[in-house]
Amino acid sequence: HGDTNIHNNIISKFEFRHCKSFGNIFHHYYTHGTAPSCQQWKEDYKNCREWEKHQGIEAKEALQSSEMNRVAEQRKFTPVWTMRSNPPEDWNMPLNQETPRDS
Amino acid sequence: MDQTKQEGGYGYDLFPERSKRKYKEGSIAERLFTFNNKCQVMLQFAMETSPYAKLLLSAMKSSGCKILKDRHLSCEDCDGTVSGGFDAASSQIVLCQNNIHQQSHMNRVVTHELIHAFDHCRAHVDWFNNFRHLACSEIRAANLSGDCSFSQEAARLNFGLKQHHQECVRSRALRSILAVRKISREEAEKIVDEVFDTCFNDYAPFGRIPHSNRDAKFANRDYENRDRYYANL
Numbered sequence: 001h002g003d004t005n006i007h008n009n010i011i012s013k014f015e016f017r018h019c020k021s022f023g024n025i026f027h028h029y030y031t032h033g034t035a036p037s038c039q040q041w042k043e044d045y046k047n048c049r050e051w052e053k054h055q056g057i058e059a060k061e062a063l064q065s066s067e068m069n070r071v072a073e074q075r076k077f078t079p080v081w082t083m084r085s086n087p088p089e090d091w092n093m094p095l096n097q098e099t100p101r102d103s
Numbered sequence: 104m105d106q107t108k109q110e111g112g113y114g115y116d117l118f119p120e121r122s123k124r125k126y127k128e129g130s131i132a133e134r135l136f137t138f139n140n141k142c143q144v145m146l147q148f149a150m151e152t153s154p155y156a157k158l159l160l161s162a163m164k165s166s167g168c169k170i171l172k173d174r175h176l177s178c179e180d181c182d183g184t185v186s187g188g189f190d191a192a193s194s195q196i197v198l199c200q201n202n203i204h205q206q207s208h209m210n211r212v213v214t215h216e217l218i219h220a221f222d223h224c225r226a227h228v229d230w231f232n233n234f235r236h237l238a239c240s241e242i243r244a245a246n247l248s249g250d251c252s253f254s255q256e257a258a259r260l261n262f263g264l265k266q267h268h269q270e271c272v273r274s275r276a277l278r279s280i281l282a283v284r285k286i287s288r289e290e291a292e293k294i295v296d297e298v299f300d301t302c303f304n305d306y307a308p309f310g311r312i313p314h315s316n317r318d319a320k321f322a323n324r325d326y327e328n329r330d331r332y333y334a335n336l
Contacts, residue, residue: 026253030253031268031312032266033266079301080235081222081229082227083226084224087166088194092174092194095193
């Protein structure tokens with residue numbers, strides 16, 4: 001558990017620094033036409049350190065809510081296709097280049 | 104190989120070796136008269152060293168569609184300037200050995216086609232009948248494979264900065280659709296517009312748009328740690 005938290009600290013610190021870097025700002029502008037907003041990563045790093053030092057419930061909840069928002073952001077668009085519950089049955093079917101298959 | 108699909112305007116004419124190879128596979132003639140060997144070597148290198156390709160290979164394995172080089176990847180001669188394709192009917196990625204001559208190009212094509220394969224694996228993609236599905240996968244592939252990076256576009260002499268990435272993704276997706284399906288440009292543009300927001304923002308399995316090998320390496324690391332990450336949530 002302690003290891004995971006140190007790991008999360010490293011990640012949010014890295015993400016904040018990466019967010020602010022010239023390379024990222026350039027690519028964000030190139031992709032979205034705006035500068036990136038890095039405030040959330042800064043908050044996350046702060047909360048991560050807070051949790052590490054004092055195990056405050058508020059810090060933990062803030063972190064969880066931030067991560068859940070990030071995941072929700074990704075999922076807010078209506079999907080174009082339906083997801084499979086199993087991989088395609090014919091994925092490993094042997095190739096038969098001589099005979100045409102019926103559709 | 105499905106004959107009806109061959110005749111039906113699904114772009115198979117760009118990949119003549121899908122129905123009949125010119126030289127027998129593995130023959131000396133193939134080695135002497137085609138770029139098959141070079142293609143195989145570059146492909147192997149791409150699979151082992153490109154962080155984009157490695158992440159996609161892991162993701163596919165986790166999704167139950169492990170990629171076996173000999174079964175799912177094929178180096179063939181193709182028509183025109185096409186670099187590669189994904190044949191859903193046979194679950195194979197085609198690499199155009201006569202049109203890919205640089206390792207960096209191979210890396211991008213492998214990534215691009217693996218994204219199609221990944222979509223095929225995780226979703227019910229109706230490649231042949233649903234243009235929205237095709238457009239969506241093409242948007243994702245152009246977006247996430249590095250096809251539209253600043254340096255790639257600059258190399259094509261398409262200099263653009265503000266939001267140029269999106270323009271590039273739209274135009275390359277359009278081009279890919281028009282190459283393999285018989286529809287009008289206007290119709291294709293309309294379809295791309297309809298699905299653009301959803302598909303441009305679908306970063307799976309990368310989690311972010313990788314703009315460089317470094318980004319892709321970090322996306323790979325995030326992907327490897329995702330179980331631990333989701334457990335923490």
